[in-house]
Amino acid sequence: MTLRIKIYPFTYVYCEQGHMLYSESGSISESRCRTCGTGFVRNCANCNNPLQNSFRSPVYLGQGTPTQRPKRPAHCPHCGIAFPWTLHEQSIAAATAGTNALTIVRQICSRFHLVVRQLRNRHAQRSTLDVTDEYDVQDLFHSLLSLYFDDIRAEEVTPSYAGKSSRIDFLVNVESLGIEVKMTRGGLDSRELGTQLIDDIARYRKHPECKTLVCFVYDPDGRISNPIGIMNDLSSKSEGFTFEVIIVPRGY
Secondary structure, eight states, X not given: OOOOEEEEEEEEEEETTOOEEEESSSOOOOSBOTTTOOBEEOXXXXXXXXXXXXXXXXXXXXXXXXXXXXXXXXXXXXXXXXXXXXXXXXXXXXXXXXXXXXXXXXXXXXXXXXXXXXXXXXXGGOOOOOOOSHHHHHHHHHHHHTTTOSOEXXXXXXXXXXXXXXXXXXXXXXXXXXXXXXXXXXXXXXXXXXXXXXXXXXXXXXXXXXXXXXXXXXXXXXXXXXXXXXXXXXXXXXXTEEEEEEXXXXXX
């Protein structure tokens, strides 16, 4: 089978937080970023020089996705001032200075149930995200991770173990930190959860990019009778691999 490739011209812009929006049509009508809602930066705020807004990339026909994208600049090439996304990333770095990724993830886990409760209590009874299953937990957790980390790999495939392969829900790549998300339900009690976590340890420690794995278990209905016992029994550190279980809430 021969892959057909064509060179396409793309127009692009960056938003204030650095997300790229590109178009093959030659123009971009949106005024705000689809990801974060901030406005697009088309000119340097200091010298008013326009930012480069086009590139040419080979595209596999039928897919319509550029295989090469321009590298996002950190500073204006004309006056040297930092772009808004650079300042945004610097502010996050300053806010988390001295705080490693594991500490941040622990904080997200500990406050997750509070976030869920707050989302249910919206102004004028407006509709909202209600966390009712494991996919809802994953979506909300991913959103919270995005506050602190740029490179979040979703559903990262692990090497096969005992003839089976699996996927880590999230991998914070630059920190080599994997995150597995679970939500208790009928049929997933303390015994079954313990069995799954033991299997997770064996599988995920084989992942070449995962040195620390956090398994976050959301237990809103209190199905786990002894959460502290499970956390203490299964959390471990050995041979360059750290596994930590966090169950929330814990009944107090």
